Amino acid sequence: MSSDVTGINDQLVLIVGESTSGKSASLRNLGGGDPDKQKRWMFLNCEAGKRLPFRNKFDSYTVTDPYQVFEAMDMATNNPDYDGVIVDTLTFLMDMFESTYVIGSPNTMQAWGNYQQYFKNLMQDRVANCDKAVLFLAHTREDLDEKKMEMKSSVPIKGALKNNGIEAYFSTVVAAKKVSIKELEKYDSDLLEITDLERELGYKHVFQTQHTKTTTGERIRSPMGMFTVNQTYMDNDAAKLLQHLHDYYN
Numbered sequence: 001m002s003s004d005v006t007g008i009n010d011q012l013v014l015i016v017g018e019s020t021s022g023k024s025a026s027l028r029n030l031g032g033g034d035p036d037k038q039k040r041w042m043f044l045n046c047e048a049g050k051r052l053p054f055r056n057k058f059d060s061y062t063v064t065d066p067y068q069v070f071e072a073m074d075m076a077t078n079n080p081d082y083d084g085v086i087v088d089t090l091t092f093l094m095d096m097f098e099s100t101y102v103i104g105s106p107n108t109m110q111a112w113g114n115y116q117q118y119f120k121n122l123m124q125d126r127v128a129n130c131d132k133a134v135l136f137l138a139h140t141r142e143d144l145d146e147k148k149m150e151m152k153s154s155v156p157i158k159g160a161l162k163n164n165g166i167e168a169y170f171s172t173v174v175a176a177k178k179v180s181i182k183e184l185e186k187y188d189s190d191l192l193e194i195t196d197l198e199r200e201l202g203y204k205h206v207f208q209t210q211h212t213k214t215t216t217g218e219r220i221r222s223p224m225g226m227f228t229v230n231q232t233y234m235d236n237d238a239a240k241l242l243q244h245l246h247d248y249y250n
Contacts, residue, residue, distance in 0.1 A: 010249045011084070011133035011242055014167060015207070016140045016155055016219075017176030022205035022236040023137045026176060027086060028054045029239040040083040042076050044069055046092040058086070066097040066118060073126035084133035084242075090166065091139040091155060094119065098158065112159045119161060123169045133242055138166070140175070152217040167219040172245065174207040175220050176236055184233055191234035191244065206233045207241060223248070 017023045031037030035057040043058035046069075052058075059082075063069060069087060076082040087093060097115055105111035127134050138155040153175075157166050167173050180203050181194060198204040209227040211220055226248050227234075234240065 009128060009130055009134060011245060012127060012170060012172065013134075013238070013241060013245070014090070014136045014138060014155075014170040014173045015176055015238065016138045016167075016173060018140055021176040021178060023176045024052050024088060025054065025205065026207070026236040026238045026241075027052065027058075027135070028056075029237050030058075030084070030086075032239070037083070040081065042072060042082055042085045044072055044085065044087045046087065046089060046096060052088075063093065063096070065100065066093055069093065069122065070126055073122075073130055076132050077126075077130045079132075082132055084135065085130065086135045087137065089137045089139055094157060115158070116160050119157075119166065135238055135242075136170075153215075154219050165219060167221065171221070171223055172226070173219060173221045174209050174241065175215075175218060177206055177208055178203050179206050179208075179233060187230050187232055189230045189233055191231050191240065193235055205236045207236050208233055 015023050015026060027043075030041050031039075038057040039059050041058050043052075043056075043060040044063050045060060046063045049062040061068070061072065063072075073085060076085050094115070097118055102108065102111040102115055140153050141156045142153050155166050181199055182202075184192060184194065184204060184206065192206065194204055208215065208218075208220055209222060210229075210232050211218065212232060226245070234244075
């Protein structure tokens, strides 16, 4: 297996956030809510079969071994029956690799090397060559940067991968958050629809697409010009996000 990048996937997104921030709920409109079209999305559940927070007809599989994700990517690539692949979550997937192949290994140094190589092969081979949209969900953790005296938010990862962070493998990283309506009204975003119920509740689940002055410690990223300042926040809707990426690249 080659670890060299041989393709570019323009429909590759990392959706990060804390628990209950709306990561999983953002998948609800994939396939336009049509059950037949939802079946065209492969859903790889790495969280012990935990159910999504909405009814769906995704082609779902519970991952019990990290290498099953390789097999799934191979099955979806060049397969006209699929529109995309979802991995929920990348955090639990890498924890699974550690539990299965690192802990208890007779050669720990080699096992941690395999941990790093597994992720590189996943991203630089399977994902890069996949001709379908690929969505990764991941949990974040906040740590204090004592030098800058600010909180840094990132996807936790171990070993040598920690230096660059797994976000470096994605050109588009958005953060799922719960933000007050008062804050959102500062942005006149055409990607943001605030309902009457959300106004009554006083908050909305959104994607943050780029930094603000209070979130410089987060690893949100996107290509230059993909989002305007007004589009700093958008609906937490993966389908709408993928359409925006499509429009940008085409």
